[in-house]
Amino acid sequence: MSIAQMKQDIEDLKKQRIDAEIEEAKNRKKFKLFKFPSSVKRKAKKSVKEGKFLVVYLKNNKTIDFFWAESTMGLIDVDPNYKQVRVKPYHGFEPEAVYSYKNKFGALVIPEWRLLPVGGVVEDLEREVSFGGTDDILTAKALNISSMAEITLANMMEKKELDANAKKKGNMGWLLWVGVALIGGYVLLKVLGVF
Numbered sequence: 623m624s625i626a627q628m629k630q631d632i633e634d635l636k637k638q639r640i641d642a643e644i645e646e647a648k649n650r651k652k653f654k655l656f657k658f659p660s661s662v663k664r665k666a667k668k669s670v671k672e673g674k675f676l677v678v679y680l681k682n683n684k685t686i687d688f689f690w691a692e693s694t695m696g697l698i699d700v701d702p703n704y705k706q707v708r709v710k711p712y713h714g715f716e717p718e719a720v721y722s723y724k725n726k727f728g729a730l731v732i733p734e735w736r737l738l739p740v741g742g743v744v745e746d747l748e749r750e751v752s753f754g755g756t757d758d759i760l761t762a763k764a765l766n767i768s769s770m771a772e773i774t775l776a777n778m779m780e781k782k783e784l785d786a787n788a789k790k791k792g793n794m795g796w797l798l799w800v801g802v803a804l805i806g807g808y809v810l811l812k813v814l815g816v817f
Contacts, residue, residue, distance in 0.1 A: 661688070662688045662690075673692055674692045675720060675727060675728035676729040677691045677698065678729060678730070679732050680733040693715040695777050696773065696774065698732065699712060713736075713737060713738065713739065713774075714738045714773075715730075718741065718742035721741065737775075
């Protein structure tokens with residue numbers, strides 16, 4: 623076998639490999655980029671003006687919900703349809719855990735099984751404490767991060783009390799309708815000439 627024959631064989635193998643890669647690339651599925659649902663996109667501009675941020679809510683049954691929320695009293699109301707649920711679930715809010723989506727709006731990732739959102743100082747410190755030692759625990763106490771869960775639970779209890787007190791006040795809409803009915807009746811009787 624001569625050198626020219628060996629070079630020709632190498633060139634043929636290279637061409638076969640390139641053809642195989644091209645064929646494989648043609649058969650390979652194209653991956654689509656992630657896009658938010660249209661409902662999220664429609665509400666984005668209005669919600670950002672209202673000071674809300676997008677919540678990506680990871681549920682236990684491996685589904686994802688998207689909705690807009692705002693932080694009140696250091697808590698995030700994660701169930702917009704709470705009227706259908708007995709318990710209104712809250713999760714803690716941490717400003718460092720808010721991610722930016724294309725510099726258009728803030729997004730927060732909240733798993734259903736955790737009290738605090740993904741990301742932020744608390745999660746970083748939890749990771750360091752699990753691999754580190756007492757220095758990290760002392761750092762957490764010095765930064766007042768170790769009590770974040772307790773603060774969130776206290777805020778949840780306060781919010782629950784405020785919600786319970788707000789519901790006890792009752793709805794005064796019926797009083798308005800009674801007033802309208804009385805005025806309407808008076809006008810009707812005036813027109814009929816009773817008064």
